[in-house]
Amino acid sequence: MKKGFTTFFVILLSISIYSQKKNLAERLGYPKNAKLVIIHSDDLGVSHSQNAASTMAMEKGSVSSASIMVPCPWFSEIAAYAQAHPEADFGVHITLTSEDKYYKYGPVTSIDKVPGLVNKNGYFYSSVDSVIQNASPAEVEQETRNQVIKGKQMGVDPTHLDAHMGTVLSSLDFFKAYLKVGHEYKIPVLITSFFQPNLKTKMDSLISDKDVVVDNILSFSPGDFKTGFPAFYTNGIKNLKPGLTYLIIHTAYDDDEMRALKGNQPDWGAAWRQAEFNFFTSPACAEVLKDNNVYVITWKEIRDKITRK
């Protein structure tokens, strides 16, 4: 009798836990097996070309979210746009590198306070490795926080944080700093071990149920050139799995400014960015999303329904 009673309660409890353990899609109000995607444009603020193309791709195309590089000189332009378009989904693209040869920028924090973040000319380092070698987690935390503060101060209400060149996702200590700032401001941060697969277990141990881990990253990489952009993304969208896919693109025009900025580099260069712009503003893209029952979502939904709930 006693045993039967206990079993009854165990079953009841299991049902209760099961019903609380909704998956991400359900927590956001979508069907349990929904294929969710954030179509996300990186690098806004870096140039006028990037700003103009990306806002166009958000207004007229399928791009649902974007993130902004606060330390860059064209930040003011996109901050003014963000103020005028409060419906647009903008995050802060935490930037600790300045990778272009002839176009440089540095921290928003006073250089004296973050000497490990800058090279001898006062600019961010070009590579993620140099940041890992030279910057302390405290410097990364301070600069991350100051980029959020400056973003907010100039009119961006960030829906998320993510990571330029994956820098703050490439070291566990940097990740902790970035996650801490996200928690402070109740802003969801992009969490993925895409940049450093060996950090997965340790990252997972740090997160709570207010944090959201994306299930997949879909992004064109140098090895995909043989496929071409439309085929790569069309196939990628057709093969989306249930869960949240983070589709990372970089939308800009292949114009004089962008060609000068990116030099002749093919990878993530001016022509690459134009090709991504072209696909994600095409009717073909909208169609393949619709035909495959993909839900294109925003970070704002995650922020307001999960992080701030």
Next chain:
Amino acid sequence: MKKGFTTFFVILLSISIYSQKKNLAERLGYPKNAKLVIIHSDDLGVSHSQNAASTMAMEKGSVSSASIMVPCPWFSEIAAYAQAHPEADFGVHITLTSEDKYYKYGPVTSIDKVPGLVNKNGYFYSSVDSVIQNASPAEVEQETRNQVIKGKQMGVDPTHLDAHMGTVLSSLDFFKAYLKVGHEYKIPVLITSFFQPNLKTKMDSLISDKDVVVDNILSFSPGDFKTGFPAFYTNGIKNLKPGLTYLIIHTAYDDDEMRALKGNQPDWGAAWRQAEFNFFTSPACAEVLKDNNVYVITWKEIRDKITRK
């Protein structure tokens, strides 16, 4: 007898002083009444467009000298050009303002050390007046020196210093700081009371015979729109007087980057800069200079024959 002897010496001394009192043209090796002009492009470093057009105007056109804005993100591009072209006449365009609405930059000095030079977003102020109201001469001196140091560090061997928007020529204390840095590095600085005519007497009292004061400034101003650029500059060149004229232009392309940077402003805007580029790369310009026996000179001549002699 004694009186006659003294008179003889006075006459000898006068001849000697007279012969030493060569004018600027003579000191530079030109005829005494030569019409000298420095055809000078401002604002290099501010954008790729400005860099590309201005170096073209120096290589293929009549521009003899230019100055570079060290705090701007495209400085690296023009610094690399300067290193590859040691013959090109480049100065440091001392920059203490960031006047464009959507494209901002700040000091090369750590912000904590020059709080009076920046607004609440960490950028230079937009207007000269705000700099005068907020910055101390010590801050101006420090930033001026650091712009020269960074310029040299990244490969620019400055032939001169001059003043973006005339800021360091608009206050006597700022002028003292700027002159002091010029003297420290034995670099001639642009000296003119063009921006603040009431400072003339006080400026004159500070300079030595190693300093060079330009006799005239020739520069298109908003009021000259009715004439048009070619007519204005053609007449200006035809009417040059003996002595040193400083011809200030801003050469850039009327392209997307420059239009975004300058907005719709007509004054010193993208179309204005393209018009100056067009005239100063035209055969008509070269011809009018030649026909009027104008000597187009450089700051390097002044630096090496006067300042460093």
